[in-house]
Amino acid sequence: MAEKTYLAAINDALREEMSRDPDVFLLGEDIGLYGGAFKVTKGLYEEFKENRVIDTPISESAIIGVAVGAALRGFRPVAEIQFADFITCAFNQIVTNAATLHYRHGIPVPMVIRAPSGGGIHGGPFHSKNPEAWFVHQPGLKVVAPAFPSDARGLLKSAIRDNNPVLFFEHKYLYRRIKEEIGDEEGLVPLGEARIVRPGTDVSLISYGAMVHTSLEAAESLAADSGIEAEVLDLRTLQPLDREAIRSTVAKTSRVVVVHEANQTCGIGAEIAAQIAQHGFEMLDAPVERVAALDTPTPFSPVLEEAFMPDAARVSAAVRKVVAF
């Protein structure tokens, strides 16, 4: 057992999968000699050499297209997009090639795209994005967003072993702030499985990524101040969604607040709220509330960013609203 940061857990997962399977290789900007902009891939170039940790030109579209080509020849590439904001430069390759090749031509594309997403770091509009909803909307892609180091490690390993394109959004705010005791066992976490990180009875907080921690913070203060016991469900995988876990928590508490850091309109919360309304209407005692970022690009000024992003206070306010309904 050792205490690992979220970032170290990702580094471990990459090392472990690359040791296990010679077809796994990494490609991206500055990931080799430099070890990555955030140092996530530190040490891997030295260990696995040039043929397996490839420094690419600044060409997001080529990075992803090349990964698709290598994947269709049986490799398992893990491509890094330096900041999730730049994933839009590769959007066509992802949704047109990676996502559809199996449906159209029966050819599996076993690749992973890793991208540091999220804000709260004073990064401004182009270093803070949460683009997951665009990709959940495209059939043929799996999307994962871990909140804890053990999940980051376990989900990345599962993603690499999955025979489909998987988008792995690692939240940059969590890189060095969240630590967990992790053992030596394989620790695979299956895709498509959510996890209750705090059981409760009065309301369900459904969340993923950094907002899981915000939700936990809100849950603690709600319990202490108002005796409201909130259940926090960490989705972990966004596509496919764990419908059974969602149904189960709604059945338990009858009140739901979805919390995500991405912009509100047409975010994952919209899909979850619609699914709950469609399949769990009778279980609800209040309308589904969403706590999400304002519908603007991420502002730079810390004052504006704080007003833009969800925080524990906003989550608590939403909980009180559904409880009072």
Add this chain to the structure above:
Amino acid sequence: MAKIQVSETVKLNLYTLMRKTRATEDRIVSLYRQGHIVGGVYTSRGMEATTVASASALDAEDYLFPIHRDLGAHIAKGQSVLNILLQYLGRGTSLTRGRDSGIHASDTSLNIIGNVSHLGAMIPVAVGVAMASKLRGDKVVSLNYIGEGGSNIGDFHEGLNFASVQQLPFVLIIENNQYAYSTPTHKGYRCEKLSHRANAYCIPGHFIDGTDALTVYSTVRSAVERARRGEGPSLIECRSMRMVGHSAHDDASYVDKKLLKEWEQKDPIANLEKKLLDEGILDRDKIEQIGRDIEQDIDAATEDALAAPHPEAGWAGQGVFAD
């Protein structure tokens, strides 16, 4: 660049395959006019040398990435007329089970990867296949096509640049048929020769007559062998003329009639036929026999394809993810 000797067998093969391509396209157009085929039909009259001769320059284990006008490349790589017609007819037994249209089809038994409609989007993928060759240490070469219009997309640059930096076994053919739908070349780019873009990547660039099957064959073969030796990618611009509209519903009234008349003299099939007659490789009887064999093949394939079942409605919603 060493001159590639083209054997008699190859010459005859190129001729036969070009005739087969044209005859198959004629059949596809007539099926389209009869209402059996829906959607887009792109034919390549005048470009058969570019497609057939280039794909013929590959070995079986090499990967072919044709685009929408490259039926000749599919045929030269060994694709059957039946599979092609099943694709156009959208049948359940087609290569894509009815999920993708026309020649947007892959056949892993022939190492053919079908295209998407976004022009240039296959270039990075084809480069990725070549990257796999480098990582694996095998000698597999990847061949992709792009039109002179499509060559202006960003992926052209990103893909070629990546291939050149990594020195990958990748060959890109620019099919310059002088019209991108209705856009003539001078509205697409400024320079006279797109092959000069090779200088931007410090790789060899060739500008050749795309209607001369033997020149196309030897140039592409040379580039493929160079790639196989580990010397990196090449760019080959094949100049021809699109003798038909952009697609079956386009009458190409925007094309200069004088230009069309000029290029009628450069029909790739007629010109190779004349050459092979002169060399004694062909005679009138052989020419007619080849025609009959092709018609027979196409007739049989048409019958089978028309009789093949459509996909079942219940198949919709399936196949998005691999197991």
Add this chain to the structure above:
Amino acid sequence: MKPKIDDLMSMQDILKTAIKREVEAREFYLKAKERARTPFEEELFDRLADQEADHRKALEKQLNEIQAQIETDRALSFDIY
């Protein structure tokens, strides 16, 4: 006003020193507990030692936060925008 990276670097030093002091203080109270003569004194020193441990944890959290921000700022400035 948000402190600049240089200020953060010395804040790291300050916090590291403060953490060291908390650890030393805790050790002092634990040593004092060994020489306690009554259960009351034992309990008192225990509580004081625990308080120092709590201080230490709070400071470590602050230090971690600062280090995390420094790493992120480094990554942001590395990426030329």
